[in-house]
Amino acid sequence: KQEVTQIPAALSVPEGENLVLNCSFTDSAIYNLQWFRQDPGKGLTSLLLIQSSQREQTSGRLNASLDKSSGRSTLYIAASQPGDSATYLCAVKPSGTYKYIFGTGTRLKVLA
Amino acid sequence: GAGVSQTPSNKVTEKGKYVELRCDPISGHTALYWYRQSLGQGPEFLIYFQGTGAADDSGLPNDRFFAVRPEGSVSTLKIQRTERGDSAVYLCASSLALRREKDEQFFGPGTRLTVL
Numbered sequence: 272k273q274e275v276t277q278i279p280a281a282l283s284v285p286e287g288e289n290l291v292l293n294c295s296f297t298d299s300a301i302y303n304l305q306w307f308r309q310d311p312g313k314g315l316t317s318l319l320l321i322q323s324s325q326r327e328q329t330s331g332r333l334n335a336s337l338d339k340s341s342g343r344s345t346l347y348i349a350a351s352q353p354g355d356s357a358t359y360l361c362a363v364k365p366s367g368t369y370k371y372i373f374g375t376g377t378r379l380k381v382l383a
Numbered sequence: 384g385a386g387v388s389q390t391p392s393n394k395v396t397e398k399g400k401y402v403e404l405r406c407d408p409i410s411g412h413t414a415l416y417w418y419r420q421s422l423g424q425g426p427e428f429l430i431y432f433q434g435t436g437a438a439d440d441s442g443l444p445n446d447r448f449f450a451v452r453p454e455g456s457v458s459t460l461k462i463q464r465t466e467r468g469d470s471a472v473y474l475c476a477s478s479l480a481l482r483r484e485k486d487e488q489f490f491g492p493g494t495r496l497t498v499l
Contacts (some may be wrong), residue, residue: 275425302483307490314387314474315426315490322484360425364483369439370416371488373425 273298273365277374284351285382292346292377294361299339302364305371306335306346309358318359319346351381385409387491389475395497396465404460404494408477415458416476416488417450418442426474432458433480465498472496 274297284290294304303322307315319328319335321344327336332349344361358378362371388407396402408415414433418426428442432452440450447465452458462469472495476488 303485305487312495314492315476317487317489320485320487324484362425364486369414369431369433369483369486370428370442371418371426373427375423375425 273301273363273372275361275363275372275374277359277361277377279377280375281378281380283380283382286351286353288351288381289347289349290351290379292348292359292361292379294344294346294374296342296344296363296372298365299342300366301339302366304335304337304344304361304363306333306344307360307362309360309376311357315360348379351379353381353383355379355381387475387477387489389473389491389494391494392492393495393497395499397499398465398467400465400498402462402465402496404462404473404496406458406460406475406477406491408456408458408475409489412477412479412489413455414478414480414486415452416478417458417460418474418476420472420474420493422471429460429473462496465496467498470496470498 305320306318321337334347358376360376362373417429420426431439435455447463472493474493476490
């Protein structure tokens with residue numbers, strides 16, 4: 272059974288820092304991995320999708336990497352800003368399915 | 384264009400009542416998903432529609448939960464005899480149903496259900 276873990280559960284950093292959020296999954300048989308952002312009381316906003324054949328994806332200050340064989344992904348946020356404060360969720364799509372399995376998220380607070 | 388919309392945004396009901404939650408997917412998206420998110424947790428899959436048919440309903444917790452998508456667009460999640468444990472945010476997502484490696488899901492704002 273696929274399980275997704277995110278570490279740390281919460282993170283507080285001063286503005287301007289570069290930071291890394293971690294995601295691990297137990298079964299490497301996946302189609303893709305997607306990173307989402309969730310603001311309090313809101314739905315999920317898609318940030319990056321990495322296909323199983325890819326190693327990384329970049330969008331602006333965000334870079335996500337995928338090491339499928341070791342069951343790990345990282346989300347790198349450069350030059351963090353207070354507006355980046357949110358919960359970041361990673362999700363994997365196991366092979367043979369259409370659904371996502373989510374981690375419990377990392378709550379990020381960027382202090383001005 | 385418009386994103387995924389869900390109504391109502393909040394629903395408060397009493398234990399034992401019946402509720403319906405509605406999802407309007409992005410126009411042209413043939414795939415539709417329902418998830419449930421409890422406080423402090425990630426979303427959990429409930430059901431997936433491809434067109435009008437439920438292709439995977441393995442996440443529905445029991446037979447009190449049912450979902451339909453009669454015309455392949457709008458979907459309704461129906462919960463009978465609600466229980467306090469059903470309280471959660473119900474999220475809907477849609478996608479273009481591309482090859483599964485490339486298929487990206489887009490989420491709505493959710494319906495917060497509270498069962499008293």
